[in-house]
């Protein structure tokens with residue numbers, strides 16, 4: 001019997017190798033027609049067809065075939081000599097993933113990380129070429145962990161992009177809202193949907209996840225998750241309610257696109273951190289530099305300096321690329337400053353540059 005299984009394993013191996021050969025041929029065609037490597041709709045369609053043809057555990061079968069397709073994509077990227085990678089918050093189906101798809105169109109591989117800290121560290125170490133991290137949302141404001149990590153790591157913001165966010169309440173099986181015992185999602189998604197949660201789900205326990213799509217790994221028959229419609233479709237979940245976020249149309253998340261430090265200062269906006277002496281007027285002196293030059297402030301935040309209670313580090317985004325003379329003046333009125341990027345809003349990321 002064991003011998004038979006061994007033999008089948010070898011046959012499986014040969015079939016997988018054969019499949020990779022075909023994938024490499026497909027990649028050559030894709031190059032000719034400038035088509036993307038990663039085509040999620042095709043993958044999803046195929047997985048559905050496969051699951052329809054078997055009684056084996058659908059979750060495990062999905063994983064097996066997703067892994068095979070992942071391997072195929074790696075082979076395709078390798079064949080085309082595409083070595084750049086972009087890190088985003090995963091797993092697949094997160095809003096960061098959606099943003100990356102919009103910016104890059106799945107032409108280079110994405111590395112799915114479990115925290116934004118991990119993304120920023122990977123970029124800093126040069127383990128990936130780019131990172132995409134959310135910086136603020138129009139309902140819930142600044143993504144604090146990202147802001148703090150940008151202060152503590154050496155990376156550079158070189159672009160920003162915006163994504164309209166619609167949240168869905170999803171589950172594995174049909175549930176009445178009152179039957180839902182737990183809600184899983186990322187703190188940002190929960191906070192953006194508090195109106196709905198307080199009205200219809202106040203009886204349910206809230207459990208935070210590291211991303212909206214990560215909730216899929218925790219769902220059971222008594223719980224629901226908040227994630228995108230895209231993610232729900234990707235993981236075959238049922239959509240109980242659509243567009244549950246408090247701001248129906250203007251729930252927008254802004255993302256920073258980051259890379260390792262290059263020192264290039266090109267673009268319409270500048271982001272920087274600074275600290276000031278603890279005395280009257282010291283913050284005003286910094287803001288006056290911008291005001292006197294007619295530079296508009298886009299964003300202002302304060303974060304604990306983590307020295308003593310009441311010590312702060314400030315973060316500003318201004319609508320101008322700072323010039324040498326601006327920086328010289330800043331030096332005079334700040335205890336320290338750190339420019340984290342001069343950038344533009346982008347619709348597309350040219351990853352082949």
Ligand SMILES: O=C(O)C(=O)C[C@]1(C(=O)O)C=C[C@@H](O)C=C1
Nearest residue numbers: 026037038039040042043069072
């Ligand atoms: O059909 C393709 O375009 C392929 O490259 C094959 C394949 C797969 O392995 O099944 C790989 C990548 C795409 O995302 C979709 C499917």
